[in-house]
Amino acid sequence: MTAIDGRELLQQFASDNYAGICPEAWSAMAAANEGHVTSYGDDPWTDRASNEFRELFEAECEVFLVFNGTAANSLALASLCQSYHGVICGESAHVETDECGAPEFFSNGSKLLVAHSADGKLTPASIRELATKRQDIHYPKPRVVTLTQSTEMGRVYSLAELRAIADECKAHGLYLHMDGARFANAVASLGCSPAEVSWKSGVDVLCFGGTKNGMAVGEAVLFFDRKLAADFDYRCKQAGQLASKMRFLAAPWVGLLESGAWLRNATHANLCARHFEKQIEGIAGVQLAGPVEANAVFLAAAEPVLEALRKRGWRFYTFIGGAARFMFAWDTDLGRVDELCRDLRECAERDGLPG
Numbered sequence: 001m002t003a004i005d006g007r008e009l010l011q012q013f014a015s016d017n018y019a020g021i022c023p024e025a026w027s028a029m030a031a032a033n034e035g036h037v038t039s040y041g042d043d044p045w046t047d048r049a050s051n052e053f054r055e056l057f058e059a060e061c062e063v064f065l066v067f068n069g070t071a072a073n074s075l076a077l078a079s080l081c082q083s084y085h086g087v088i089c090g091e092s093a094h095v096e097t098d099e100c101g102a103p104e105f106f107s108n109g110s111k112l113l114v115a116h117s118a119d120g121k122l123t124p125a126s127i128r129e130l131a132t133k134r135q136d137i138h139y140p141k142p143r144v145v146t147l148t149q150s151t152e153m154g155r156v157y158s159l160a161e162l163r164a165i166a167d168e169c170k171a172h173g174l175y176l177h178m179d180g181a182r183f184a185n186a187v188a189s190l191g192c193s194p195a196e197v198s199w200k201s202g203v204d205v206l207c208f209g210g211t212k213n214g215m216a217v218g219e220a221v222l223f224f225d226r227k228l229a230a231d232f233d234y235r236c237k238q239a240g241q242l243a244s245k246m247r248f249l250a251a252p253w254v255g256l257l258e259s260g261a262w263l264r265n266a267t268h269a270n271l272c273a274r275h276f277e278k279q280i281e282g283i284a285g286v287q288l289a290g291p292v293e294a295n296a297v298f299l300a301a302a303e304p305v306l307e308a309l310r311k312r313g314w315r316f317y318t319f320i321g322g323a324a325r326f327m328f329a330w331d332t333d334l335g336r337v338d339e340l341c342r343d344l345r346e347c348a349e350r351d352g353l354p355g
């Protein structure tokens with residue numbers, strides 16, 4: 001633990017993007033900081049990162065590196081749509097709730113068609129309902145389904161669920177896009193190959209998140225059908241997402257992918273979520289608000305308990321489904337998780353019980 005301006009920088013679990021840069025990404029950045037290389041992606045680091053993705057995914061995919069997830073998702077969706085098209089998503093999808101209208105903006109108006117779902121997951125039935133709801137010219141024409149893996153609620157789609165969704169997409173002529181801001185956590189959770197969790201399950205375009213996986217900035221957009229990537233480079237440039245010193249977006253990916261840190265980081269984060277879950281069991285007045293399948297834990301507890309926890313300095317968000325969300329990052333210290341559990345137990349015992 002270090003301090004800045006006298007404030008201790010204790011780990012918090014409000015978001016997995018509170019964490020810093022992992023050593024593998026950091027050292028690759030340092031290695032890339034040697035000499036002069038050509039700009040705008042025409043450099044050895046970008047080639048190396050792109051080839052690492054192709055090897056990892058066992059596919060000759062087209063690879064684009066952008067600065068963040070909002071851009072990755074919005075530009076990927078825009079590339080699959082005309083302005084009169086519709087994009088089917090779940091009601092808790094990041095594209096719907098946390099991107100400030102960027103998918104609609106970058107697609108010049110393609111409308112998000114929101115499926116209601118209790119646990120944030122899309123199903124073939126919910127997709128069918130929206131895809132067949134209207135056939136007339138007055139309603140936006142459904143064109144793409146976007147799902148998040150792992151989801152905003154910390155759930156993971158099984159391969160069977162993904163394939164059933166992909167079949168439904170095919171039946172209605174819909175492309176399948178995956179928001180993989182936490183793709184690594186899903187792969188770690190499923191124990192399957194990245195190919196199985198993406199193109200082998202019918203995903204056309206994947207946004208693979210680097211930021212929450214241990215990078216400073218950066219997401220990769222992978223097109224498994226190369227034709228769909230036509231002119232995507234122009235789209236990135238127009239949107240201000242073409243890095244001139246691209247090597248510094250590419251190098252951390254090289255560091256993560258070549259060392260295997262991408263999967264180790266996610267595996268550790270998931271393990272910490274499980275560790276937290278196990279310790280929560282048995283605290284009276286605190287319940288899991290949903291199953292733990294990746295690196296998120298959602299808790300239901302009375303407001304005085306949560307308030308007491310905040311007073312002890314803990315940060316967490318409650319805007320998703322009303323539950324308190326705890327996210328575990330690549331660098332989570334299990335000792336700090338134990339401190340959180342201890343405080344939560346004390347708060348529940350003192351502040352949660354009647355009398």
Ligand SMILES: *Cc1c(COP(=O)(O)O)cnc(C)c1O
Pocket residue numbers: 067068069070071094095148151152179181182211212
């Ligand atoms: C974090 C996150 C993103 C990316 O968000 P940015 O802040 O734009 O980088 C995208 N989708 C999901 C589900 C996320 O959690």
